[in-house]
Each structure stands twice: as structure tokens, then as C-alpha cells.
Amino acid sequence: MKGRLPVHVTPAPDEALLSWLCRLGALAGLSPLAFARLAFGIDSRTRPEWWRRPDPDQLAVISLRTGVSPGKLCEMTFEGWLAARDDEHDERLSAWRATHPKRRPNGGYPAAICPHCLASDKVPYLRRAWMFGWLAVCPDHRVVLERKCRACGNILRHPGLDAKKPIRIGCCDRCGVLAASVDGPIALDSVIELQQTMLALKRTGRGGMPGVGIVDWPVFTAIVDLVLRAVWTGTAVKAREHLFARIIADLGREPDERFRIEWQGNYGALVLMTWLLGLWPDRLRQMLEWLNAPGVNDIIAGLSNLAEAQRWKLLEVTGEAIHHRPRSEIWREWLDRLREDGVDVWKLAREERNWQRKERLTALAMVSEGRTIEVAAHRVRASVKLVERWLDIGAIYGLDAVTAKPIRSCELTPIQRDSIGGWLVSNGRSGPQPIGWTAEHARSEIALRFGILVTPSAVRQLLHQYRRSHRPFAPRIVPLRDHKPRE
Known part of the structure; x- marks a missing residue:
């Protein structure tokens, strides 16, 4: 622990401390775990992500042993950046993280890399910006960050300081190919602008966001969580595909571009947020209606680690969308009112002679007693969409409108x-x-x-x-x- 290390690596521009330590360890022929322990006396087994916000004593020891100034080392970390709602975790904006918020990495940390950057490096290294769990676009080359190996399709993973073998940065764990290339999908300019605004908001902690106004970083991450849970939790695939097609049309892109966007990943989430913030909160209300999503209050109740002030701020920024109610709730209230008013829908269905009116009343009676719409539709040999239309008409115009013949x-x-x-x-x-x-x-x-x-x-x-x-x-x-x- 005394004196300078026998190896030295000059930190690269915007290099993460994680990457620099892994390169030093590989040069010494050691794994990141063994190198941090032997060179600096830091045990990374229980806290492999300590490099993000290291203690001042740790930076002092590393500076003493490597000759790199503490200020330069601090620039390679996230010291001074606000952290909120696990926002630095891998794939932070993915659909899986929205449906399984307590999931933790298993077997490494999924990586997001820019193939252009790696292709231009003399020695591949990881940029600090790539370590944000929600980043989706390379700020320098304006391409979508990649998460899979082009050679074998394996998920790319960046090293952790708890790794027990030397690391080859930027290489696939399965086939060993360097994830470098000079091409890749170009990101939308509006998405890049939103990402830059988010980076500034995370750095300062508070600022203006399009459509929302002045918010702090924890509230904005909660807004994103609200949107992602509304899209990916309990909604129909067909409704989501309709939403994605509408987003692409409103953004002025070609229809086929919808199929080239990985909507379940970080970039898809930023495209969704770009569209929503363009006309916030009206588009939020439209999205909830198209998806038949739960109400805003129900979604907020499912968000963990929210302070009471943040919950009130969320209710404030959602505007008119707070009045959205799922169609199933509206249908249930109407059917319950019929029962309270003494209307026996089953009796009306049995007494009805016209087969078209009879099948409509039968379907409504089955839903009223707790059967699913799918079961009711199968019973009367109608589509689910048609039964939902009958429920919509009844909830708005009354039971007579369901059985009445529309006027030509x-x-x-x-x-x-x-x-x-x-x-x-x-x-x-x-x-x-x-x-x-x-x-x-x-x-x-x-x-x-x-x-x-x-x-x-x-x-x-x-x-x-x-x-x-x-x-x-x-x-x-x-x-x-x-x-x-x-x-």
C-alpha cells in the first residue's frame, strides 16, 4: 500500500472510474476485485458500485497510489449528481423494470454502448454517460446505444468491480467480439434534446421540462414511472400497438419506423416521453383512454419510495388526466346502479324474444354477475370488442340504448x-x-x-x-x- 503502482493508465475523456480501474487491473493481470483490494485496500464484494460516489478517503488513497489528482478522479464519478428512485440502475426505463421494479441484476450488469465510440478508441473504454441506467442515445454520434452483440445476439454486459477475472472492455462475454462499428440507428433529434434536458436536470436537481414546467429530478423520474406503468401494466397488446403507431405518425416519421424501435427499452421510453411532453397533459389523458389504463390515483399508489410532497406534485402536473377512469370501472358502476334500481337483466334476457336483443342482455347479465367479458362474448358468440361497445353505450346512454336499433x-x-x-x-x-x-x-x-x-x-x-x-x-x-x- 506504499508508493506508486508499477502500472499507469491515463484516464480517457469522459471515462468512468469503473472503466479506468478495470483497465489498470487488466494491465497488472488482476481481476477488478483483486486489484481494488491489493492496490487500494477496498473490498468491492459487498458494494461493487462504490465507484459511483466514493468516499473522500478512497479517492485520496487512489490518488496517492496512481498520481491522478482527486479532482480528476471525482470527474470520473457521479459525485455532485442527484440520485433519485434508482435512476442509475441498468435498463432503468425498460418495460421489465416498470413491471418488476424490485428486480436486480443477475450475472453482471447489462451494458449500453456506442459502437461508433468503441470504433474510434485506440484502447476501448466505457464512458461515464453510459453508466446512467436510462441513457439511450450517444450524445457525440447521435445514435441509439446498443445492448446486444451484433455477432451472436448476446446481451452485452459491462464489468463490475466484484468481477473475479480480468476484463476485456467492450467485448461480448459469449463470442469475444468487440462491439465496435461505424453504423447504427440514428436517434430522433427531439429525443436527443429531451435526453440532454434530463441530463441537465439530474446534474442541477431542479429545472424546467417541456410541458411540465419547473420540477425537481425525483418528481420527473416519478412522472416517467407513472407513464411506463400505465403503458406496460395490464394493457392489451393491440392497444399499445395502436398507441405506438399514433406516436410515430404525430412525430412525422414513416409508419414502418415503429417496427424498428425497441419500445420495451430505454430509447422507446424516451420516444414515448418526447411525444407526451409535446402536448402534456392532454396526450397523457388520451394515452390512458386508448390503453384503458388504470386511473392516475391507482398508478401513483403503486409507486414506491415517494414522499407525500412528491405525490401531491404528481397529482398537480397530471392536470385533467387525473379525471381519467378505466372503462371497466365505469361499466361496473353502471351495472351496480342497475341492480340497485331493481333492474333484473337476467330476467329481461329470458323474456326477450328478439335474438339480437336477447344476446346483448345475456352478455350484460353475465358481466354484471362477475363473469369476464371474454367469457360473456364466447357465450353469445360475439367479439370482445362488440361486447365492450355494448357496455360503453349502456354506461353512457342507458340500458334502452343497448337494445334499441340505431336510427338510419x-x-x-x-x-x-x-x-x-x-x-x-x-x-x-x-x-x-x-x-x-x-x-x-x-x-x-x-x-x-x-x-x-x-x-x-x-x-x-x-x-x-x-x-x-x-x-x-x-x-x-x-x-x-x-x-x-x-x-
């Missing part, structure tokens, strides 16, 4: 046609997607405003008819032609 355009009175058609044209939102409403959306608004349940085709017919009849008058200009007078 030709069955409306002239007064009804004029009122509905004029409103469709004048409201300014009936048009092609994504700006306007769908026919189903306009149909719901008509039922609420006029008390008339019409068919979706009636909505389209009335809109087409009254849009033509209310077209502003434009005089027709006929060019003059030269003509000779009759002789």
Missing part, C-alpha cells in the same frame, strides 16, 4: 336532419383524421346533445349532404369569347 338517416324527421346536419358542419371538428372526429365519436356526441342514437353511416351521410348544401357561394366566372356579329 332516412328514418330521421326533417327537423332532426337539419339540426344534426347543421351541427355537424358548424362544429368544425367533423373531418378526416387525425384532426376531426371519427363517425363513432360524432355519433356519441349526437346522442348526448340531441338524445338520438343514429348509425355511423347516418353520420357520414348527413355530414356529406350538409357540407355540400352549406358550401359558400362562389360566382362562376365565364371567360368572354371573341365573336362576330351576324351579318
Whole structure:
């Protein structure tokens, strides 16, 4: 423990202390565990991540033995950076971390590396920025960080100071190939901007975030956790795919790009947050509705390690999204009200003679007594989506609307046609997607405003008819032609 070490490695730009220690140990022919113990008297078995925020005494010993100043060593750590909600853990924004927040690494620490950086290194080393558990893009080359070996598909892992054999940085554990390349998927500019803002917020602890306003780092990490739990916990695959397709369209990208994004990883989470913060909190409310996700209060209740002040701040920044309720909760309240009012849906179903109304009432009765929608749909030989539509109509317009036959355009009175058609044209939102409403959306608004349940085709017919009849008058200009007078 006395004097300088017989080996020396100059720290590289933005190199993590972990990487530098592993390179020193490999040069001495020692594993990171043995090197830290023999060279500095630091036992890394119980705390292999001590390098992130080392004690001043540890930095002093390392400086004395290597000749590197304590200030330079401190720049290779996360000293002075705010830590909140396990945000430096590997794959912090992955879907698996959202559904299993207490998971811990097994057999090494999954790595996120930039193949461009490794290709330009004379001696490969790990950047400190790569050690953030949520980083997804290389700030220098603007490419998405990679987590799998291109040669064999194995998950790349960075070393820990508890490793018991010398480390080859940047190489795959399975095939030994260096994860270096000069190509890779280019990240979206908006995602890079968001990542830079997040880095600044983590460094300072408090700052402005697009759409949200002034927040501190722990609250923002809780916002991200809220979003990820809403997306990945108990939601249908089809609904998530619809959400991802909508995100890609709103960001102005090609539709096929949706299939090239790993939505379950850090980059996919940052793309999702970029889209949400663009029109926060309106897009949060839309996302919850599309996914039929739990309510905001329920999601927040499932977040651990939140102080009471942080919970109140979360409720404040979610805005109107706080009023979102899952459709299943709305359906259950309506069915419970029917039972409290003495309505026996099973009796109505048995007495009904029309088979279409009978199957609808049967499905509602089964859901009312606690059966799943899938079981009810199988019983009446209908799709799950159709049974959900019956429940939506009943919860909004009442039981009679479920069994009533929607009115066609030709069955409306002239007064009804004029009122509905004029409103469709004048409201300014009936048009092609994504700006306007769908026919189903306009149909719901008509039922609420006029008390008339019409068919979706009636909505389209009335809109087409009254849009033509209310077209502003434009005089027709006929060019003059030269003509000779009759002789």
C-alpha cells in the first residue's frame, strides 16, 4: 500500500472510474476485485458500485497510489449528481423494470454502448454517460446505444468491480467480439434534446421540462414511472400497438419506423416521453383512454419510495388526466346502479324474444354477475370488442340504448336532419383524421346533445349532404369569347 503502482493508465475523456480501474487491473493481470483490494485496500464484494460516489478517503488513497489528482478522479464519478428512485440502475426505463421494479441484476450488469465510440478508441473504454441506467442515445454520434452483440445476439454486459477475472472492455462475454462499428440507428433529434434536458436536470436537481414546467429530478423520474406503468401494466397488446403507431405518425416519421424501435427499452421510453411532453397533459389523458389504463390515483399508489410532497406534485402536473377512469370501472358502476334500481337483466334476457336483443342482455347479465367479458362474448358468440361497445353505450346512454336499433338517416324527421346536419358542419371538428372526429365519436356526441342514437353511416351521410348544401357561394366566372356579329 506504499508508493506508486508499477502500472499507469491515463484516464480517457469522459471515462468512468469503473472503466479506468478495470483497465489498470487488466494491465497488472488482476481481476477488478483483486486489484481494488491489493492496490487500494477496498473490498468491492459487498458494494461493487462504490465507484459511483466514493468516499473522500478512497479517492485520496487512489490518488496517492496512481498520481491522478482527486479532482480528476471525482470527474470520473457521479459525485455532485442527484440520485433519485434508482435512476442509475441498468435498463432503468425498460418495460421489465416498470413491471418488476424490485428486480436486480443477475450475472453482471447489462451494458449500453456506442459502437461508433468503441470504433474510434485506440484502447476501448466505457464512458461515464453510459453508466446512467436510462441513457439511450450517444450524445457525440447521435445514435441509439446498443445492448446486444451484433455477432451472436448476446446481451452485452459491462464489468463490475466484484468481477473475479480480468476484463476485456467492450467485448461480448459469449463470442469475444468487440462491439465496435461505424453504423447504427440514428436517434430522433427531439429525443436527443429531451435526453440532454434530463441530463441537465439530474446534474442541477431542479429545472424546467417541456410541458411540465419547473420540477425537481425525483418528481420527473416519478412522472416517467407513472407513464411506463400505465403503458406496460395490464394493457392489451393491440392497444399499445395502436398507441405506438399514433406516436410515430404525430412525430412525422414513416409508419414502418415503429417496427424498428425497441419500445420495451430505454430509447422507446424516451420516444414515448418526447411525444407526451409535446402536448402534456392532454396526450397523457388520451394515452390512458386508448390503453384503458388504470386511473392516475391507482398508478401513483403503486409507486414506491415517494414522499407525500412528491405525490401531491404528481397529482398537480397530471392536470385533467387525473379525471381519467378505466372503462371497466365505469361499466361496473353502471351495472351496480342497475341492480340497485331493481333492474333484473337476467330476467329481461329470458323474456326477450328478439335474438339480437336477447344476446346483448345475456352478455350484460353475465358481466354484471362477475363473469369476464371474454367469457360473456364466447357465450353469445360475439367479439370482445362488440361486447365492450355494448357496455360503453349502456354506461353512457342507458340500458334502452343497448337494445334499441340505431336510427338510419332516412328514418330521421326533417327537423332532426337539419339540426344534426347543421351541427355537424358548424362544429368544425367533423373531418378526416387525425384532426376531426371519427363517425363513432360524432355519433356519441349526437346522442348526448340531441338524445338520438343514429348509425355511423347516418353520420357520414348527413355530414356529406350538409357540407355540400352549406358550401359558400362562389360566382362562376365565364371567360368572354371573341365573336362576330351576324351579318
